[in-house]
Amino acid sequence: MLSRTVQFRSAAAAAFIAAALLAGPAQAQRDPAYASARASGQVGEKTDGYLGVVGTGNAEVRHLVDDINIKRKAVYAQQAQAQHATVEEYAFTAGCLAIGRTVSGEKYQAPDGSWNTRTSAAPVRDDRCP
Amino acid sequence: MTYPELTDGDPAAIVPAMQGFSNQGRPSGLRSNAVAVLVGGALAMGGCVSVNAPDKPIVIELNINIKQEVIYRLAADAGATIDKNAGIF
Numbered sequence: 001m002l003s004r005t006v007q008f009r010s011a012a013a014a015a016f017i018a019a020a021l022l023a024g025p026a027q028a029q030r031d032p033a034y035a036s037a038r039a040s041g042q043v044g045e046k047t048d049g050y051l052g053v054v055g056t057g058n059a060e061v062r063h064l065v066d067d068i069n070i071k072r073k074a075v076y077a078q079q080a081q082a083q084h085a086t087v088e089e090y091a092f093t094a095g096c097l098a099i100g101r102t103v104s105g106e107k108y109q110a111p112d113g114s115w116n117t118r119t120s121a122a123p124v125r126d127d128r129c130p
Numbered sequence: 131m132t133y134p135e136l137t138d139g140d141p142a143a144i145v146p147a148m149q150g151f152s153n154q155g156r157p158s159g160l161r162s163n164a165v166a167v168l169v170g171g172a173l174a175m176g177g178c179v180s181v182n183a184p185d186k187p188i189v190i191e192l193n194i195n196i197k198q199e200v201i202y203r204l205a206a207d208a209g210a211t212i213d214k215n216a217g218i219f
Binding site for chain 2: 028030034068075076079083085089092094096097098101127129
């Protein structure tokens with residue numbers, strides 16, 4: 001049991017490293033684990049422009065979310081500097097758009113902080129969103 | 131020290147208490163006021179409001195100072211950034 005877990009972990013780590021090497025800086029498509037976590041509502045788009053774990057989650061989901069948020073923050077910081085804005089302003093703007101782009105069944109955070117499931121109707125967003 | 135000219139020739143106003151007659155005039159009034167304050171305080175204590183810690187986490191809104199005009203200025207670029215980095219959005 002233990003050895004199997006270790007095997008799984010090392011295999012996952014190897015796959016992750018291989019994916020990181022292949023993908024490079026700009027990934028064109030979502031990682032399958034990320035795509036399924038979104039579709040199943042385990043993760044959702046927060047109002048601040050970052051991904052959030054819906055509910056308590058588990059170690060894998062939390063790791064996935066942290067990994068994506070670190071990458072997002074790097075992109076936000078770079079673009080915010082180019083646009084003469086703060087990282088928070090840029091991230092918030094991207095959050096507005098990311099919530100707007102969620103599809104039915106995905107989770108997003110409403111301005112009051114609660115997690116909502118996206119339907120065919122427009123999402124509940126901050127008044128300042130474009 | 132008394133200044134008769136300030137009282138227009140009348141004898142200077144002297145509170146008896148100042149001369150040692152402490153059981154007359156103002157002091158007794160002060161005492162009844164003090165009793166009223168104590169009673170009032172005791173009543174207020176009886177209706178004491180207890181404040182409990184909230185069971186939900188406190189959400190602090192950090193984006194409150196982000197201006198709408200800034201968001202509108204950044205929107206086009208942010209949209210392009212999301213498209214370019216589709217793997218993490």
